Amino acid sequence: MREEIEGIARKAREASYILAKASSEIKNKALRLMADNLEKNREEILRENRKDVERAAEKGLTGALVDRLILNEKRISGMVKSIREVIDLPDPVGEIIGMLRRPNGLLVGKMRVPIGVIGIIYESRPNVTSDAAVLCLKSGNAVILRGGSESYHSNQAIVKYLRKGLKEAGLTPEAIQLIPFLEREAVKYMLKLNNYIDLIIPRGGEGLIRAVAEESLIPVIKHYKGICHVYVDEYADLEMAIEISYNAKVQRPGVCNAMETLLVHEKIAPEFLPPMIEKFKEAEVEMRGCEKVRELVKGIKEAREEDWFTEYLDLILSIKIVKNIEEAIHHINFYGSHHSDAIVTNHYAMSRKFLEEVDSAAVYVNASTRFTDGGEFGMGAEIGISTDKLHARGPMGIEELTCYKFIIFGSGQVRV
Amino acid sequence: MREEIEGIARKAREASYILAKASSEIKNKALRLMADNLEKNREEILRENRKDVERAAEKGLTGALVDRLILNEKRISGMVKSIREVIDLPDPVGEIIGMLRRPNGLLVGKMRVPIGVIGIIYESRPNVTSDAAVLCLKSGNAVILRGGSESYHSNQAIVKYLRKGLKEAGLTPEAIQLIPFLEREAVKYMLKLNNYIDLIIPRGGEGLIRAVAEESLIPVIKHYKGICHVYVDEYADLEMAIEISYNAKVQRPGVCNAMETLLVHEKIAPEFLPPMIEKFKEAEVEMRGCEKVRELVKGIKEAREEDWFTEYLDLILSIKIVKNIEEAIHHINFYGSHHSDAIVTNHYAMSRKFLEEVDSAAVYVNASTRFTDGGEFGMGAEIGISTDKLHARGPMGIEELTCYKFIIFGSGQVRV
Numbered sequence: 001m002r003e004e005i006e007g008i009a010r011k012a013r014e015a016s017y018i019l020a021k022a023s024s025e026i027k028n029k030a031l032r033l034m035a036d037n038l039e040k041n042r043e044e045i046l047r048e049n050r051k052d053v054e055r056a057a058e059k060g061l062t063g064a065l066v067d068r069l070i071l072n073e074k075r076i077s078g079m080v081k082s083i084r085e086v087i088d089l090p091d092p093v094g095e096i097i098g099m100l101r102r103p104n105g106l107l108v109g110k111m112r113v114p115i116g117v118i119g120i121i122y123e124s125r126p127n128v129t130s131d132a133a134v135l136c137l138k139s140g141n142a143v144i145l146r147g148g149s150e151s152y153h154s155n156q157a158i159v160k161y162l163r164k165g166l167k168e169a170g171l172t173p174e175a176i177q178l179i180p181f182l183e184r185e186a187v188k189y190m191l192k193l194n195n196y197i198d199l200i201i202p203r204g205g206e207g208l209i210r211a212v213a214e215e216s217l218i219p220v221i222k223h224y225k226g227i228c229h230v231y232v233d234e235y236a237d238l239e240m241a242i243e244i245s246y247n248a249k250v251q252r253p254g255v256c257n258a259m260e261t262l263l264v265h266e267k268i269a270p271e272f273l274p275p276m277i278e279k280f281k282e283a284e285v286e287m288r289g290c291e292k293v294r295e296l297v298k299g300i301k302e303a304r305e306e307d308w309f310t311e312y313l314d315l316i317l318s319i320k321i322v323k324n325i326e327e328a329i330h331h332i333n334f335y336g337s338h339h340s341d342a343i344v345t346n347h348y349a350m351s352r353k354f355l356e357e358v359d360s361a362a363v364y365v366n367a368s369t370r371f372t373d374g375g376e377f378g379m380g381a382e383i384g385i386s387t388d389k390l391h392a393r394g395p396m397g398i399e400e401l402t403c404y405k406f407i408i409f410g411s412g413q414v415r416v
Numbered sequence: 417m418r419e420e421i422e423g424i425a426r427k428a429r430e431a432s433y434i435l436a437k438a439s440s441e442i443k444n445k446a447l448r449l450m451a452d453n454l455e456k457n458r459e460e461i462l463r464e465n466r467k468d469v470e471r472a473a474e475k476g477l478t479g480a481l482v483d484r485l486i487l488n489e490k491r492i493s494g495m496v497k498s499i500r501e502v503i504d505l506p507d508p509v510g511e512i513i514g515m516l517r518r519p520n521g522l523l524v525g526k527m528r529v530p531i532g533v534i535g536i537i538y539e540s541r542p543n544v545t546s547d548a549a550v551l552c553l554k555s556g557n558a559v560i561l562r563g564g565s566e567s568y569h570s571n572q573a574i575v576k577y578l579r580k581g582l583k584e585a586g587l588t589p590e591a592i593q594l595i596p597f598l599e600r601e602a603v604k605y606m607l608k609l610n611n612y613i614d615l616i617i618p619r620g621g622e623g624l625i626r627a628v629a630e631e632s633l634i635p636v637i638k639h640y641k642g643i644c645h646v647y648v649d650e651y652a653d654l655e656m657a658i659e660i661s662y663n664a665k666v667q668r669p670g671v672c673n674a675m676e677t678l679l680v681h682e683k684i685a686p687e688f689l690p691p692m693i694e695k696f697k698e699a700e701v702e703m704r705g706c707e708k709v710r711e712l713v714k715g716i717k718e719a720r721e722e723d724w725f726t727e728y729l730d731l732i733l734s735i736k737i738v739k740n741i742e743e744a745i746h747h748i749n750f751y752g753s754h755h756s757d758a759i760v761t762n763h764y765a766m767s768r769k770f771l772e773e774v775d776s777a778a779v780y781v782n783a784s785t786r787f788t789d790g791g792e793f794g795m796g797a798e799i800g801i802s803t804d805k806l807h808a809r810g811p812m813g814i815e816e817l818t819c820y821k822f823i824i825f826g827s828g829q830v831r832v
Contacts (some may be wrong), residue, residue, distance in 0.1 A: 023772065092449055100794055106783055108793050111771070115805055183707070210831055214633060219806045240828040247830035249787045249811025355823050356510075357437065367826025368520055376517055376831070377524050377822065389531055389819040391807040403805040406793065407771050412656040414663035415792070 001181050004188045008177045009144060009196035012117045015174040016142035021147055024091035025139060034307040035083040038130065041161050042076045049111040049126065049155035056150050066126050067381030069124045069150055079130045079158075084380060086134050089380040092399045093140045096407070114140030118401065119190060120383075121212055123204035126154035132201075133162050133176045139401035142199060146190060148204075149182040158179075160195040201396075203384050221396070222389040225311040226256030226339035228369040230231045230274055231328040231354070233345035240366060241268075241344040242276050247368040248342065252284045254313050257340045257362075257372040257386060261308060261318045263328045266292070266400045269321045273297055277319075285315045287321040292321040308335040325350055329357045333364050336360065339387055340369040361387060361394035369400045417597050418803050421605045424593045425560060425612035428533045431590040432558035436530050440507035442585055443553060450581030451499040454546065457577050461629040463572035465542065472566050480670075484541045485566055489586050494643045495546045495574075497723070498797060502550050505796040508815045509556045511821070520829050523607075531554030532563045532614040534817065535606060536799075537562045537628055539620035541789055542570035548617075549578050549592045555817035558591045560613060563604060564620075565598040572596075589614045607632040612691030617812075620798050640803040641727040642755035644785045647744040647770070648688055649761035650681040655784060657684075657760040663784040664758065667701045673756045673788040673802060677724060679744045682708070685737045689713055693735075701731045708737040725749040741766055745773045752776065756785040777803060777810035 019027075022049070038045065049071040056066050088181055092112050099109025118141045120132045128405040129147055136143035147155040163173035179186050191200065196218040202212040203223050213220050230248050232241040248259035265273060269292070277297050280287060288303035300319070305320040322328045325343075332341050342364035344355040351365045372395065374382025379397035386392045392400035435443075454461065466728070467580040472482050515525025534557045536548045545563055552559035563571040573592055577719050579589035595602050608618065610633040613813040618628040619639050629636050646664050664675035680688060693713050698701060706718035716735070723734040724747070738744045741759075748757050758780035759770040767781045767792035778788040788811065790798025795813035802808045 019777075046631055102792070102794055106787065106792075113775075173516060217630060219635065219804070221603060237828070243828060243830055312598075315599040339728060359436075359529075360821060364824045367824055367829040368831050369827070370831035371522065371824065372822070374523075375517070378518055390633070390637075393466050393819055394822045401807055406778040406788070406810045407782055408778060408780045408787065410781060412653070412659060413787070414659055414785040415667055415786035 001183065001186060002189045005179060005181070005186060006181065006193060006196070009117070009190070009193045011174040012142040013175045013196045014371060015028050016114070016252055017077070018136070018172050019140050019142055019175050020116075022171060022210075024142065027091065027140070028087050030137065030166050030171050031083055031087045031134060031167035033163045034134065035080045037161035037165050038076060038083070038158065041157075042073065044158045045076060045154065045161070046071055048153040051153040052151050061150070061303060063151070065124060067369065069154075070128070071126055075127060079091060079127050082131055086138050086398075088383055089138060089398060089401070091138065094400050097404065099279050103209045105411060106413055107409040109407055111407045112399075112402045112404050115140045115401060115403050117144065117196060119146065119200045119218065120142045121187060121190075121200065121202045121208070123148040123208065124150045124405040126151045128203065129155045129158045129178075129383065132163065132383055135381060135398055135415070137166075137175065137400060139398040141401055142396050144177045144179065146179040146187060152182060187212070188215055189404045190216060194218045201352075201384060221390075221392055222384050222388050223384040224339075225329045225337050226258070226385075227260045227309065227311050227335065227337040228257055228339055228343045229261045229263055229332045229336055230259050231263040231322075231325070231341070231343045232265060232268060232334070232367065233268045233325060233347060233350050234341055235347035235350060236265075236268060236272070236344040238272055241272060242279060243344065244246075244344055244366070244368050245276060246279055246283070248370055249280070249285060249317050250315070251368075251370055254317050258313070258367050259317070259369055260310065260312055261320065261335070262318045263331060264319065264321050264326070265328070266323055267319050269293075273319070280317065283315065285317050288316070288318045290320040293319045296321070311337070312329060325353060329354065333357075333359050337387060339385070340364070342367060342369050361385065417602060418605045419600070421595060421602060422609060422612070424595065426532070428558040428560050428593045429591040429612040431588045432452055432532045433529070435556050435558055436509075436532075436593050438556065438587060442587060443507065443556070444503050445505045446553065446582050446585035446587050447499055447550060449534060449584045450550065450578045451496045452576035453581050454492060454574065455496050456637060457573075457705055459575070461492060461570065461573045462487055462489075467569040468567050474552050477566070477572070481540060481566070481673060485570075487570060491543060495543050497546055499550050502554050502797055502814075503553060503622055506730070507554065508548040508818050512627075513820065521826040521827060522697070522829055524707040525823055527823045528815075528818045528820050531817060531819050533558045533560065533612060535560045535562065535613045535616045535634065536605060537606075537616065537618045537624070539564040539624065540566045542567045544573045545574045545594075545620065546578065547582065547797065548799055549575070552716045553582075553591065553797070557817055558593070558714070560593045560595065560606065562595040562603060566607045568598060581704070594630040603628070604631055607634060610634045616733060617800060625730075627824050637802050637806075637808055639800040641753050642674070642724065642801075643676050643727050643753040644673055644755055645679055645748045645752060645757045646675050646785065647738075647741070647748070647757070647759045648681060648684060648757055649685045649741060649763060649766050650687070651763035651766060652684060652760040653762055654684070657688055658695060660758065660760055660782070660784050661692060662695055662699070664786055665696065665701060665733050666731070667784075668784055669731050673785050674729070675785055676734065677751070678725065678726055678733060679747060680735065680737050680742070681741070682737050682739055685709075685712060689735070696733065699731065701733050704732070704734045706736040706762065710736045712737070727753070741769060745770065747774075749775050755801070756788040758783060758785050777801065
């Protein structure tokens with residue numbers, strides 16, 4: 001198995017040289033053919049997917065996990081639509097950034113280039129297979145996919161038709177590789193191939209990400225959990241605060257940019273919390289409050305220390321009353337996951353303080369945390385949301401799948 | 417020892433929050449005081465340095481190593497001058513990049529912020545202590561320095577006066593930490609503290625860098641060796657080709673951006689190589705050639721396979737005649753270290769092909785590879801030259817010691 005995986009990585013590395021030189025035209029042609037192939041062969045893909053779903057049911061997997069695994073007509077159409085959107089994105093490769101003339105006449109600038117070979121390690125959702133491969137292709141990178149064992153047949157079928165598209169366009173199908181081994185060792189071997197793979201992006205639960213980061217000899221961009229906060233400041237517009245807090249928690253609670261903890265300034269709490277809690281109750285949100293919250297509104301469960309550290313991904317919310325903005329910021333930086341956090345305020349200085357001092361990938365004034373997303377930020381599709389600080393932070397689009405090299409135009413300059 | 421190192425890292429982390437908020441004014445004030453302190457206390461620093469030099473001599477260290485270790489009046493003045501130059505650089509922290517209005521009215525942009533805590537692991541040169549600390553301070557980062565054991569006393573003395581400057585300016589001295597343990601285990605412990613340290617930059621020999629990259633749980637930006645090439649194309653201006661090749665090899669052979677291998681197109685070789693080799697002989701350059709070179713010019717030593725992989729850092733040069741630009745590019749990408757490579761040509765299409773296809777941090781047309789340097793590229797002082805592809809490639813200045821966060825200004829927007 002070790003040798004096969006090394007062989008796969010070597011093929012990807014070779015393909016990456018071809019992809020790095022490929023024009024936008026030929027990459028877009030391949031993407032069009034890939035979309036067409038998924039569309040034309042949806043029956044076969046659905047058939048393969050059913051094998052995975054049946055096996056999952058046999059294994060006694062629970063509802064949410066099986067739901068993420070299931071493909072249907074609508075989800076395949078979604079994958080196809082995503083590919084067509086990526087075609088419309090501008091090609092980041094080859095862009096020249098910040099070229100300046102130096103005093104000695106040298107022209108020095110940066111040229112955007114692909115990273116090379118990107119490894120994606122992910123869990124059950126089969127649409128990640130297509131989304132990730134397509135974003136890597138557009139940005140000129142070869143990709144090595146290692147999906148979850150539960151979606152084995154689905155991933156095989158999807159990759160088959162993506163590779164067919166590459167071939168039909170005259171590009172090498174080796175630019176998209178799928179690790180066919182289900183054993184955990186396969187990932188370990190993959191993470192040691194720093195001669196062939198330039199970047200690893202793990203997507204999934206905290207356990208997966210932590211294990212990958214510890215094992216890897218290859219640079220990793222982590223996509224950890226989102227413990228997101230909304231802080232309702234003393235100077236908040238009450239109605240706006242209710243709208244934003246409600247949206248951040250309820251609109252889609254199962255995603256990483258949903259709010260997990262609501263922080264409320266003590267001066268606005270008596271006015272704000274009763275109607276807010278009423279509204280959350282109507283949406284069947286389970287609430288867990290600090291002592292002060294429970295004094296103010298009766299019948300709220302107690303929030304324990306571990307609640308402040310918890311990503312519920314569900315209709316559960318912890319609520320805390322704070323003395324001032326300093327306490328709110330300290331709470332966010334200490335208990336949060338540096339993902340997405342918002343303040344609701346009409347006070348200029350408070351908004352600036354929050355923006356400056358909250359150490360998160362996305363910091364909001366007067367808007368819902370739910371906007372943290374490549375599409376919403378105007379970057380096009382995203383390969384994930386980085387909670388790391390190096391190379392890429394927050395939503396990662398195709399530009400974040402590139403690096404640069406310095407290019408220098410001279411006319412015979414030598415160093416003296 | 418493990419606990420002490422963790423304590424040091426925790427102090428640096430706490431200091432990093434203070435530094436992230438510090439104004440340019442106060443950071444520059446600290447830098448001025450740091451420069452003054454080094455200047456005023458040069459006698460003490462030189463005295464401490466002599467202890468290191470004596471110990472090195474006792475241990476039988478060789479000339480070049482001891483030379484890198486020695487401080488004198490001129491070298492201290494150099495450190496002081498570097499600090500004053502950093503004061504004049506614009507503060508990168510707080511810059512807002514690419515803020516755009518989205519269709520829903522949200523303003524989305526990136527704000528440049530410090531990375532946090534940066535660990536620098538380096539070998540003998542004591543001036544790195546000051547240079548690295550100063551660049552980290554200017555970019556709002558706390559720094560943990562781990563210098564070589566040979567420069568123990570020098571580093572202690574330098575850090576003492578840098579910290580004094582921080583204190584006098586009203587900033588916390590804890591922002592500059594020096595690991596006082598000489599054991600190798602100290603580095604190992606440091607590399608596991610991913611809760612406190614955000615980035616490791618190793619500077620030194622290949623062995624050091626490889627060991628750090630393998631041990632570290634913290635992201636590492638590597639600064640590997642420079643196996644740099646000059647390719648003299650069929651369409652080169654002969655005189656320019658000689659000037660550039662000579663400069664790239666001879667002007668300062670001991671540095672990473674000096675040329676190690678000269679590649680020559682077979683059509684221009686008979687005209688170019690004899691005068692070129694003559695000029696190198698006058699500069700006492702030892703040359704090692706491929707078979708074709710040795711047929712063309714008698715008395716050249718044979719280049720072996722390992723020569724193409726070797727960073728001589730000395731007046732030694734390997735020379736190879738190639739059939740065409742494809743062979744040159746393949747040689748550079750295969751044997752090189754992806755650092756700095758140049759083509760000399762007057763052919764438009766050849767220049768473009770070389771720029772596109774050579775996979776190096778800096779790719780030159782008609783200029784010496786010796787220009788790969790933060791100062792020469794207009795970035796100000798540099799903390800090193802990254803041979804990695806993530807986050808920073810090529811010279812790393814203070815901007816590369818920052819990351820960004822998304823900041824979003826709303827007026828009550830919620831996601832639908």
